[in-house]
Amino acid sequence: MAYETILVDKRDHVLLITLNRSSALNALNAQMMGEISAALAEADGDPRIGASVVTGSERAFAAGADIKEMAELSFPQSFVEDYAASYEAIAQTRKPIIAAVAGYALGGGCELAMMCDIIIAADTAKFGQPEITLGIIPGIGGTQRLVHAVGKAKAMDLVLTGRMMEAEEAESAGLVARVVPVDDLLDTALDAAEKIGEMSNAATMMAKEAVNRAFEVPLAEGLRFERRAFQSLFATEDQKEGMEAFIEKRSAQFKQR
Numbered sequence: 001m002a003y004e005t006i007l008v009d010k011r012d013h014v015l016l017i018t019l020n021r022s023s024a025l026n027a028l029n030a031q032m033m034g035e036i037s038a039a040l041a042e043a044d045g046d047p048r049i050g051a052s053v054v055t056g057s058e059r060a061f062a063a064g065a066d067i068k069e070m071a072e073l074s075f076p077q078s079f080v081e082d083y084a085a086s087y088e089a090i091a092q093t094r095k096p097i098i099a100a101v102a103g104y105a106l107g108g109g110c111e112l113a114m115m116c117d118i119i120i121a122a123d124t125a126k127f128g129q130p131e132i133t134l135g136i137i138p139g140i141g142g143t144q145r146l147v148h149a150v151g152k153a154k155a156m157d158l159v160l161t162g163r164m165m166e167a168e169e170a171e172s173a174g175l176v177a178r179v180v181p182v183d184d185l186l187d188t189a190l191d192a193a194e195k196i197g198e199m200s201n202a203a204t205m206m207a208k209e210a211v212n213r214a215f216e217v218p219l220a221e222g223l224r225f226e227r228r229a230f231q232s233l234f235a236t237e238d239q240k241e242g243m244e245a246f247i248e249k250r251s252a253q254f255k256q257r
Ligand code: HXC
Pocket: 023, 024, 025, 027, 028, 063, 064, 065, 066, 067, 068, 083, 084, 104, 106, 107, 108, 109, 130, 131, 134, 137, 138, 139, 140
């Protein structure tokens, strides 16, 4: 598929998606969100791809949903067309996604990063939910996923004041997995994605689903889900290969079956 707002680079095991509206600080319009969803769906359907990386420019991962596109939106349009609901498709992607964030990740940009599974931030990254300054509130997870990530105290602070949080604060708050110098950002994210991509896809997809369950269901249900997923992986050739390789003291060659 040809994309206009993103660049897509298929590598060994990894799909790299680069947001490409740098003149608007990668503001997320409907076309771009649709293209990100489509590229991630392509990754889900391609057995050679095990993980994706979503990144922006050095100045901005994404400075939010496109304010110019939203400015004239009416309530009926927003409600009936459910403007923001289609963006949830990104969070439904089954293979792991790493957000590699430099510069601004604001509003929908912060929410897009939170729809990914791991956020790796450059030391230049700034996270925030400034929607309140526009007379609205976050619409694609900023009042929900942010609470899971950083707790109520900091989420309330960010959502109600609209202030930005630097990478270091985001890491100590639990939003970000690692902070690296900006020049190392993409390599670090690609290395991590490559490592994930070389694992058994069935195992990484189940691991992602199981961890996400922790946010959706009570503990007993989550533990039951984890156990069933764990048990089912013994039906894969990759489990046999992984354990045989350990016993034979060699590295595993997963066949993604
Ligand atoms: C549309 C945007 C934009 C946005 C930046 N631009 N953010 N366009 N939507 N969210 C455009 C600017 O209009 C400008 O275009 C160009 O990008 C450069 O931006 P500047 O403001 O000139 O840069 P700077 O002074 O460095 O300030 C950077 C900034 C600021 C602090 C990030 O741009 C900013 O505050 N942006 C908006 C952040 C925001 O409120 N995000 C939340 C959006 S609501 P021109 O043409 O003038 O050069 C949201 C809702 C999510 O995300 C829910 C969705 C369903």
